[in-house]
Amino acid sequence: MALLLLAIPAGALYLMDKPSLRTFAVAVVRMVAQVLLLCLVVWGMIRFDSALANLIWLLLSVAVAALVATHRGRLNAKKFLPSVYCGLLVGTLSVGLYLLYLVIPVRNGMDPRWFVPVMYLLMGHTTTMLIRGVSAYHTALKADEQQYEFLRGNGVTHFQAVKPFVRRALLAVISPTAANLSVMGLYAMPLLLCGIFIGGVAPINAFAVMLMLTFGCVAASVIALFVTFWLADRCIFDKYGKLV
Amino acid sequence: MVEVKDATIFVGDRVIAEGLSFMAKDGRLTCITGGEGSGKTTLLRTLMGFLPVRTGYVSVDGELLTTASAHAFRALMVYLPQQMQLLAHQLYPPQAESMDAEAFCVWNSVLPEPVAATPPQALSPEEIFRLAEETFRQSGDKQIVIADEPAAYLTPELTERMLGLLRQQSAAGKTVLIASRRQMLVEHADSVIEL
Numbered sequence: 001m002a003l004l005l006l007a008i009p010a011g012a013l014y015l016m017d018k019p020s021l022r023t024f025a026v027a028v029v030r031m032v033a034q035v036l037l038l039c040l041v042v043w044g045m046i047r048f049d050s051a052l053a054n055l056i057w058l059l060l061s062v063a064v065a066a067l068v069a070t071h072r073g074r075l076n077a078k079k080f081l082p083s084v085y086c087g088l089l090v091g092t093l094s095v096g097l098y099l100l101y102l103v104i105p106v107r108n109g110m111d112p113r114w115f116v117p118v119m120y121l122l123m124g125h126t127t128t129m130l131i132r133g134v135s136a137y138h139t140a141l142k143a144d145e146q147q148y149e150f151l152r153g154n155g156v157t158h159f160q161a162v163k164p165f166v167r168r169a170l171l172a173v174i175s176p177t178a179a180n181l182s183v184m185g186l187y188a189m190p191l192l193l194c195g196i197f198i199g200g201v202a203p204i205n206a207f208a209v210m211l212m213l214t215f216g217c218v219a220a221s222v223i224a225l226f227v228t229f230w231l232a233d234r235c236i237f238d239k240y241g242k243l244v
Numbered sequence: 245m246v247e248v249k250d251a252t253i254f255v256g257d258r259v260i261a262e263g264l265s266f267m268a269k270d271g272r273l274t275c276i277t278g279g280e281g282s283g284k285t286t287l288l289r290t291l292m293g294f295l296p297v298r299t300g301y302v303s304v305d306g307e308l309l310t311t312a313s314a315h316a317f318r319a320l321m322v323y324l325p326q327q328m329q330l331l332a333h334q335l336y337p338p339q340a341e342s343m344d345a346e347a348f349c350v351w352n353s354v355l356p357e358p359v360a361a362t363p364p365q366a367l368s369p370e371e372i373f374r375l376a377e378e379t380f381r382q383s384g385d386k387q388i389v390i391a392d393e394p395a396a397y398l399t400p401e402l403t404e405r406m407l408g409l410l411r412q413q414s415a416a417g418k419t420v421l422i423a424s425r426r427q428m429l430v431e432h433a434d435s436v437i438e439l
Binding site: 068072073074075127128131132133135136139140142143144146147149150152153154155157164167168171172174175176178179180239240241242 | 338
């Protein structure tokens, strides 16, 4: 019956702009295929109900997310892929397990019904923010190499010399989130909150879970950013401290 | 005191100077001069340990300076690079950009475009001089001053004031080592090394 609803936009396009009908159809098919695949994976994991399967799924998903982040961020995959992967994994897993075992009152943190959506949410947001953060850091270092050299030449440590650039990356990560948090749900209910309500959670609990997950997203992206920078450092600078 | 003994300075495969020896003493203004591309900047970078020497050595107060130990020595140095006009972000740290609140929701899956940092705007001669003054003020009692073309982007009037600043440093007993082609600076140096 839901498919019938598609007749409305499809009909409108048929009448108004026939060429767009094909694009619309392709988009719908792709969306259906992707959601179906995702749900099949989650269904399989719920059937398995194994912590090992959860971890294997997470390792694979993070690998895909890291590839997307390096590609979208126009970063050199050879230099950045391993550190982006580790940053994403550490950020997502540490905050995810913290939420599942210490914050959200669930009996089993490894239950795929909780593990998968929580990790997906954290990973999705962290990937988005890593694209901004790492690209901001790398392009700032390239555009402002003189500042790094000036600071190094005046005797500050490497860590202190990259601090202005890390600050810029952090701002690139925090400012969209801060802007977003300030208008959250004012005129449209966030999809996440809709999902929690549809799952049958009481409004007050939904409020708490929403807050926990949102704060988790911000924390995970900052952890991922710092781990990525720490690991990528040797690939970005040569042994003389010059930007490679 | 900075001493260079029988040093071979190079960039890639190109030898800039061979068997170079000189001493930059405390309380004196030493000027390295030479034509464009003669290797003044490379020599200064080598003296700071950013680049290695192929033969010979560089020492600071009698202690050997290598690229590995350079950081400890750089803690004794004040450095004014050649491209001072590009240090705008040192004077004016960039601020967070204003964001569209709906652009990156924590619940959506829209991938952002990479952030492209904008190159800093060039500083004016007055700002360059102010940054140099600020750097000297913050340096406290660091014993070695290294300035690469300190007057490159300054007006004649500010060049005189820069010379005054450098003179002030050497009068305080510091080792002042500059690289410059400006006649005024070369003439007022206590010793000149021609590359």
